[in-house]
Amino acid sequence: MNAKLSARILVALSVVYGLTVGLLAMLGVAEAAMMTFLIAGAVVLGGLWVVRGLFTGRGQPRE
Numbered sequence: 001m002n003a004k005l006s007a008r009i010l011v012a013l014s015v016v017y018g019l020t021v022g023l024l025a026m027l028g029v030a031e032a033a034m035m036t037f038l039i040a041g042a043v044v045l046g047g048l049w050v051v052r053g054l055f056t057g058r059g060q061p062r063e
Helices: 001-025 031-055
Strands: none
Touching: 001 031
C-alpha cells in the first residue's frame, strides 16, 4: 500500500467516525455508551495515523 492510498483511507475513516459521532449525538444515545465509542474510536484512529506516520517516512534528507 502506498502512502497516498493509506492517507486517503485514513481520512475516509476519520470522516465516517465523525459522521457516526454526530449521528449518535443527534439520536441521543446514552452518554456512557457514546463516551465508550468516542474513546475507543479516537484511540484506534489515532493509533492508525501514528503507525502510518512511522512507516511512510518523509523521504531522504537533503544535504
